[in-house]
Amino acid sequence: MTTPTTVGSLPRARQGAEPQRLLTTLLGDYWFWRQEHIPSAALVRLLAEFDITEAGARAALRRVASRGLLTSSRTGRTTAYGLPPRAHDVIVAHMLRLLTFGAVTPAWDGRWTVVAFSVPENMRDARRALRDGLRLLHFGMLFDAVWVSPYDKTAEVIALVRRIGIRGVTVFRAEEIADDDLDGVLDRAFDVTALRKRYLRFIRTYREAAERVTRLDLSPGEALRLRTAVMTDWRVFPALDPDLPAELLPPDWPRDEARRLCVQIYDSLGELAERRFREILAEFAPELAGLAAHHTFAQASTLRSPRTPRHTAFDDAADRDRLSVMTGRDPADDMD
Numbered sequence: 001m002t003t004p005t006t007v008g009s010l011p012r013a014r015q016g017a018e019p020q021r022l023l024t025t026l027l028g029d030y031w032f033w034r035q036e037h038i039p040s041a042a043l044v045r046l047l048a049e050f051d052i053t054e055a056g057a058r059a060a061l062r063r064v065a066s067r068g069l070l071t072s073s074r075t076g077r078t079t080a081y082g083l084p085p086r087a088h089d090v091i092v093a094h095m096l097r098l099l100t101f102g103a104v105t106p107a108w109d110g111r112w113t114v115v116a117f118s119v120p121e122n123m124r125d126a127r128r129a130l131r132d133g134l135r136l137l138h139f140g141m142l143f144d145a146v147w148v149s150p151y152d153k154t155a156e157v158i159a160l161v162r163r164i165g166i167r168g169v170t171v172f173r174a175e176e177i178a179d180d181d182l183d184g185v186l187d188r189a190f191d192v193t194a195l196r197k198r199y200l201r202f203i204r205t206y207r208e209a210a211e212r213v214t215r216l217d218l219s220p221g222e223a224l225r226l227r228t229a230v231m232t233d234w235r236v237f238p239a240l241d242p243d244l245p246a247e248l249l250p251p252d253w254p255r256d257e258a259r260r261l262c263v264q265i266y267d268s269l270g271e272l273a274e275r276r277f278r279e280i281l282a283e284f285a286p287e288l289a290g291l292a293a294h295h296t297f298a299q300a301s302t303l304r305s306p307r308t309p310r311h312t313a314f315d316d317a318a319d320r321d322r323l324s325v326m327t328g329r330d331p332a333d334d335m336d
Contacts, residue, residue, distance in 0.1 A: 113148065213226075
């Protein structure tokens with residue numbers, strides 16, 4: 001998480017994944033669905049809005065491209081970056097999840113999906129792939145080889161096991177927990193205490209900024225920085241939060257307040273922030289500036305999930321990115 005953010009003191013990303021996340025947020029916010037590549041100099045200038053040095057920005061570009069989330073092209077001496085071919089379906093599904101996450105708390109039938117497995121020591125890669133796959137399905141680790149989810153994800157787990165090609169995995173549905181005490185399960189498997197603290201930190205970070213947004217007291221540059229910062233911080237929650245049913249959440253769960261602040265800031269500043277994005281892009285590629293466009297939470301209903309899901313290399317890159325949020329592991333460690 002970035003340090004506490006105000007309009008006058010926005011994230012000053014210097015190393016690690018932060019410049020990379022700001023970069024992918026910017027492209028997702030204003031270059032959604034575009035196939036054209038943006039000159040690297042323009043992207044470096046956009047990141048300079050967040051006090052990221054040229055060296056840091058170019059390193060972020062190379063790193064994101066090496067992870068498969070961007071592809072590069074050259075025209076003469078100019079390098080440009082854009083979304084990989086055939087990434088559209090994945091991006092639509094990701095954006096739909098991002099904009100709708102937290103809007104509704106799922107219903108619960110009172111049953112758990114439990115996965116128990118025994119994978120030999122000499123199959124470490126397969127065991128790691130299984131655990132990573134369960135994390136991506138938002139299972140929580142109750143014990144080393146026992147993982148749980150409050151939703152029926154039997155089919156997804158079976159598909160995961162078959163894709164990995166391992167045996168020794170059992171999946172079953174449980175209707176109740178012994179002695180009906182779920183507190184230990186929730187903290188051990190999902191660490192709801194830590195998640196609650198993260199939501200509260202988000203609220204503290206952006207409450208004052210949201211009040212200033214209501215007064216429209218921002219320049220286009222400030223709007224771009226604040227809008228990008230709030231989405232960069234919000235976008236980690238769909239990866240971290242297992243979206244537990246209301247029956248399992250502690251009283252006064254803070255997600256609704258965090259989402260309200262994010263929606264208020266993000267939707268209110270769309271036009272101003274887009275103007276600044278276009279201004280910067282026009283300095284380097286005037287013919288592209290008019291193609292930039294923003295979207296909002298309010299427009300989520302206009303998005304439709306792909307009818308025919310397909311697994312691509314971009315899916316793998318997106319999964320590695322989500323795992324880096326969930327585990328704190330450098331996504332480069334998972335690359336071939």
